[in-house]
Amino acid sequence: KEGGGKLKSKRVMLLGSSESGKSTFAKQMQVLFGKGFDDDTRWHHKTIIAQNICEILRETVDGLHKDELDTRCPVPIPEVQQLIQAALFEKRLSPDQIDTAQKLWKDEEMNQYFHKYTTMPQIMTYFMPKLDSLEETPPTDQDIITCRELTSETSETTYEVDGLSISLIDIGGRRGERKKWTPVFNKEQIDVVLFFASLSGYDEVLSEDMKTNRLQESLNLYKEIINHKHLVDSKIILVLSQVDRFREKIQNKSIDICFPDYEGTNNFEESLEFVKKKFHKKFHGESLTPTPPNGHKSARPKSPRPSGQNHLDCEKYVLVSSILDLTDIKKVAMAALNPDDFFSKEWAIAKRPEKQPEKEIKGKERKGKGKGKGDKKED
Ligand SMILES: Nc1nc2c(ncn2[C@@H]2O[C@H](COP(=O)(O)OP(=O)(O)O)[C@@H](O)[C@H]2O)c(=O)[nH]1
Ligand SMILES: [Mg+2]
Structure with a gap:
């Protein structure tokens, strides 16, 4: 003492x-031994989750050839582009944007591309199926722990x-x-x-x-x-x-x-x-x-x-x-x-x-x- x-x-x-898991461990400690997450932190993570979703969409769209996108995409391309940009300019996804993301995710063919092109499969399988509940409620502890944040x-x-x-x-x-x-x-x-x-x-x-x-x-x-x-x-x-x-x-x-x-x-x-x-x-x-100046190397490394x-x-x-x-x-x-x-x-x-x-x-x-x-x- x-x-x-x-x-x-x-x-x-x-x-x-x-991405070795340092911050995730720190967040777990906050839940287990700290005061948990306050409202500001939850609000902040709503933005992070929106960014994660937009990033997954960007990777998927970037992975597709333009003509593939034109023929396969179930929603108008400008809507998709606007959604990808949303993470940069807006802090939250609007109900319309969530709707667009959901249409893309639920489309069978697009869904395969999501799996093929994202570098964040874990975030994708966690957040994409629960897109509709994201706007209504503040992020849960598990949401905060799971999302990826630099x-x-x-x-x-x-x-x-x-x-x-x-x-x-x-x-x-x-x-x-x-x-x-x-x-x-x-x-x-x-x-x-x-x-x-x-x-x-x-x-x-x-x-x-x-x-x-x-x-x-x-x-x-x-x-x-x-x-x-x-x-x-x-x-x-x-x-x-x-x-x-x-x-x-x-x-x-x-x-x-x-x-x-x-x-x-x-x-x-x-x-x-x-x-x-x-x-x-x-x-x-x-x-x-x-090696020391005399050039002698010990038989066993120190x-x-x-x-x-x-x-x-x-x-x-x-x-x-x-x-x-x-x-x-x-x-x-x-x-x-x-x-x-x-x-x-x-x-x-x-x-x-x-x-x-x-x-x-x-x-x-x-x-x-x-x-x-x-x-x-x-x-
Ligand atoms: N499945 C799984 N995912 C993990 C684990 N630890 C971290 N992650 C995920 O890996 C990503 C990067 O983790 P993060 O803690 O931000 O890494 P940092 O860059 O070292 O701080 C996040 O999306 C976490 O949810 C783990 O033990 N299991
Ligand atoms: Mg970190």
């Missing part, structure tokens, strides 16, 4: 590339969780926004970084350049963050997010689209393990420190983090989460509050041999003692 009996806040920063302003919100205070910093993750990160690291000690990497990004590209694979971008960014000189004393927790979408997608699409060296099956656990190993390798891999977290932690400090599961969100919050405690318990449970319960004690003893017998890894 700080002087005056006030709880000392743990500063937790959300990092990760764009983060350009850094926010810091304090919550009380389990009697402890947590100060959560959300920041933009797009490439152009990342220059804002270091000044925040510099300003005050960051106790914990929650590094979000979307598992379902394995077959998606960054919206910034429309070509870089999202999961590859996350891997590279993770490496930068674990080696960042201003974060050596911060605990870095890897949150592998959007596991629900990942689970669904891999049934039809192998992760070899992102990792050509993957030779496994489409099995969920096997695929997930492979991705986890890719992240671990970023940690164990070659140090970013340049841990890239000279103080703070040791190399064991990387393997331990991993969580898999989905916004659809509130238990996951609570787990991430608990982990951020007290990483050492949280992960030593999780680790002991995960490593507990099924038929020899007495060995569990050994697992606990290992805590903080470096590499133990059971921790063999392929470096």
Whole structure:
């Protein structure tokens, strides 16, 4: 506690590339541990939802050839164009515009194009079927959590969780926004970084350049963050997010689209393990420190983090989460509050041999003692 009996806040920063789920987690925290969403926030999200809908329409219309649009479109083209523009000039969709959007969505042929051309399938399947109810009621918590909103302003919100205070910093993750990160690291000690990497990004590209694979971008960014000189004393927790979408997608699409060296099956656990190993390798891999002037390279690469977290932690400090599961969100919050405690318990449970319960004690003893017998890894 700080002087005056006030709880000392743990500063937790959300990092990760764009659309990895940082702001969604922040919104969940607001619902679970904060005051929820006030009227202003709900009003603001009405605009965001309208923009999301217009964006989906724009992508669909852009995907069609002009003559295709002319022959297939069930409503006059100027009406569609006006609707696409609405997001730019108006804060809400008028009843007529909603009607137009609905006609397009309900048209069988157009509906196929929506599915084919949108880069926001999840937002589409959530909001398009409930277009008619959108104008009547203020957005629900779930609407606010689901819509897609670009983060350009850094926010810091304090919550009380389990009697402890947590100060959560959300920041933009797009490439152009990342220059804002270091000044925040510099300003005050960051106790914990929650590094979000979307598992379902394995077959998606960054919206910034429309070509870089999202999961590859996350891997590279993770490496930068674990080696960042201003974060050596911060605990870095890897949150592998959007596991629900990942689970669904891999049934039809192998992760070899992102990792050509993957030779496994489409099995969920096997695929997930492979991705986890890719992240671990970023940690164990070659140090970013340049070769010393005498040219001598040590046989084993040094841990890239000279103080703070040791190399064991990387393997331990991993969580898999989905916004659809509130238990996951609570787990991430608990982990951020007290990483050492949280992960030593999780680790002991995960490593507990099924038929020899007495060995569990050994697992606990290992805590903080470096590499133990059971921790063999392929470096
Ligand atoms: N299905 C699913 N969608 C998610 C999950 N986390 C985030 N999303 C969606 O992914 C999109 C981008 O998330 P956002 O939190 O804005 O990413 P940020 O750029 O890292 O802040 C939003 O539309 C979210 O609704 C998840 O765990 N599961
Ligand atoms: Mg965000």
